Amino acid sequence: MKTKGMMIQQLAEHLGYADSEYLSKLLDHLLTEEEATLMTNLPDTPKNLTLKLDLDEEYVNCRLRDLFMRGLVLIDSHVAGEPIYLVDNNAGRFMDMILFDPRYQEEDEDFYSLWRDFFNNELVYAPRSPEKLPFRIIPVDENIEDHRTILPYEQVSEIIKNAKRIAVQNCPCRTREQRCSAPLETCISLNETAEYMITRNIGREIIYSEALHILKSAEEFGLVHETDNTDNPTIICNCCSCCCVFLRAITVFQQEDVIARSRFFAQFDKEKCILCFRCLARCLFKSITFVEGQILIDSSKCYGCGLCSTTCKGGAISMVLKENALSIPHKGDEFMQGFTNIP
Ligand code: SF4
Ligand code: SF4
Ligand code: SF4
Incomplete structure (x- = not known):
């Protein structure tokens, strides 16, 4: 029988940070022993876990649903109408899925200090592939010299106009770093990602005009627009250089090949x-x-x-x-691709 400490270690290893004292402390704080047991037995369906762990099915369903609502597990897909829950193995996304949730704001300063230490001492040094950068900067479109040169998916106004559903949620980077007075409710999610945020009660559904207003206010404040580095944007971030995982890596840690430049x-x-x-x-x-x-x-x-x-x-x-502007990669590697399924 595994102890809670052993299971926390297993989860930290799964996230790629087996030796991180910060992540282990956070996981230990976030999870009960029963929850750690469920999470270390994923991916699986509630029905299978019920049998495997000899637990009550309703209990397993409730616990997994609660872990999902708290951003600790995601849904991979459904089989025969049942969700297959999994624990993300991308530590950056795992962190964001938690910090998007304003309910964690009730946590004390130690909680945020651990996330800051985790990002600034460990996660920021995670290896990246220059050929496969996850995010791209998109230009404020009003002063594009020749509007025929800009594509719809690199124009914030067009991206939101084409979205079926839009939600806005708190920026997890500023929630974590707390280094500036930039507005917090600025992360705009689209389509399935918006549905995921709305289902978890962390995204507020908005219409096109409000999204446009948020983007304009962000521009006025001096925040940089970023989106997925594909032709299928799922999220629009409005970033400051002091808190954003990408811009902080560039401007504070002097890293290169962190985010794709705009064209x-x-x-x-x-x-x-x-x-x-x-x-x-x-x-x-x-x-x-x-x-x-x-x-x-x-x-x-x-x-x-x-x-x-x-x-x-x-x-x-x-x-x-740019004369040598690279083309934007096709749909397939969006930040939330495959992770927006809902129960
Ligand atoms: S990176 Fe600097 S110089 Fe380039 S467009 Fe942005 S503000 Fe202007
Ligand atoms: S100094 Fe003023 S006028 Fe000159 S480029 Fe900068 S913003 Fe424009
Ligand atoms: S990438 Fe930018 S807007 Fe998105 S969460 Fe980070 S700072 Fe906030």
């Missing part, structure tokens, strides 16, 4: 620049500098978010398609 870059027209200096603060990537009396934009550092162009007083910055 656009900021083109600067010196003649129109009136030296209002607004762009300097708008660029979270420090691509813009003021050197020898003039503004310089280092295009090698430009991620193509477009934030500098929206507040440029002189209209000196426009967003232009």
Whole structure:
């Protein structure tokens, strides 16, 4: 018979962080011994678990449903009408599925401090494949020089217009890091992902006009739009550089190949620049500098978010398609792909 400690260790190992004292402490805090027993016996259906563990079926159903609602287990698929529950093995997504949930805000400061330590000391160093970056920056579309060059799935307004259902939920990165005053309710989920968030009572269903308003407010605040790096966006994030898992890795940890850049870059027209200096603060990537009396934009550092162009007083910055812009990968590797099934 396994002790709770052994099961916590097994779950931490499953998430790829067997030696993490932070993750083990968090799992120990989040789970009862009975819940750890159920989770270490997944993936499976409630019926099979009932037989395997010799438990009451209603109890197993209730516990798994509760773990699902708390973001600790997901549903892989259904077999004969029964959900197959599983424990995610992606530690970043596991963390987000918990921190999306505002009910955890009742937890004390130690809880968030453990998540911060886990991210900043361990998760941020997780290996990434430059060929398969999960997220992409999308430009603010109003100053795209030639609108024929932008695709519908790299334009926030078009992405939300095409969604059948939209929900908004709290940003898990800012919930964890708590380093800025940027608005919290800014993560916009779409279609099946929205349904998942609504089912868990962590997403508030909204209509197109409210989603547009949230995106505009995020732009005004200086938050960068990000979405899945495919032609099938499931979520739109509005990110700050101090908290976002990706932007923090770039700007604080100086990492490269963290997130795909947009296919656009900021083109600067010196003649129109009136030296209002607004762009300097708008660029979270420090691509813009003021050197020898003039503004310089280092295009090698430009991620193509477009934030500098929206507040440029002189209209000196426009967003232009890169000559060697890579195509956007096809549907298939979305952040929540295959993990949005509901009971
Ligand atoms: S990626 Fe950005 S918006 Fe999404 S959860 Fe993180 S900071 Fe929030
Ligand atoms: S220069 Fe900076 S703010 Fe402007 S588009 Fe590039 S990354 Fe964004
Ligand atoms: S915001 Fe525009 S006008 Fe102002 S300094 Fe930057 S480039 Fe020049």
